[in-house]
Amino acid sequence: MDTHEDTAYECHVCRRVLNSRRTLRKHLLAHEDKCRHICSYCNKAFKIRQTLKDYMKTDGLAVSVPVAKNEVEAM
Numbered sequence: 790m791d792t793h794e795d796t797a798y799e800c801h802v803c804r805r806v807l808n809s810r811r812t813l814r815k816h817l818l819a820h821e822d823k824c825r826h827i828c829s830y831c832n833k834a835f836k837i838r839q840t841l842k843d844y845m846k847t848d849g850l851a852v853s854v855p856v857a858k859n860e861v862e863a864m
Contacts, residue, residue, distance in 0.1 A: 797806045798813040802820045807813045815837070824834030826841040835841040 797808065798810055799806050800813060800816055800820075802817070805816065807816055818836050821836060824836050826835045826838045827833070828835075828841060828844065830845075833844070835844065
């Protein structure tokens with residue numbers, strides 16, 4: 790009997806093989822043109838939410854409350 794661990798999910802765009810439907814869905818976002826996740830500090834756009842989170846941490850912009858653009862301009 791096969792288990793769900795034996796199932797492979799292939800990306801129809803790049804043919805990359807992933808181990809779960811959830812991982813495949815997240816991977817497919819990388820192929821989209823639309824950037825859904827916007828940095829509230831500098832308005833840089835990202836396709837994947839985790840990439841935005843990593844950007845906020847590595848660039849020292851991690852804040853507990855998002856800063857609105859008009860608040861940044863007032864500073």
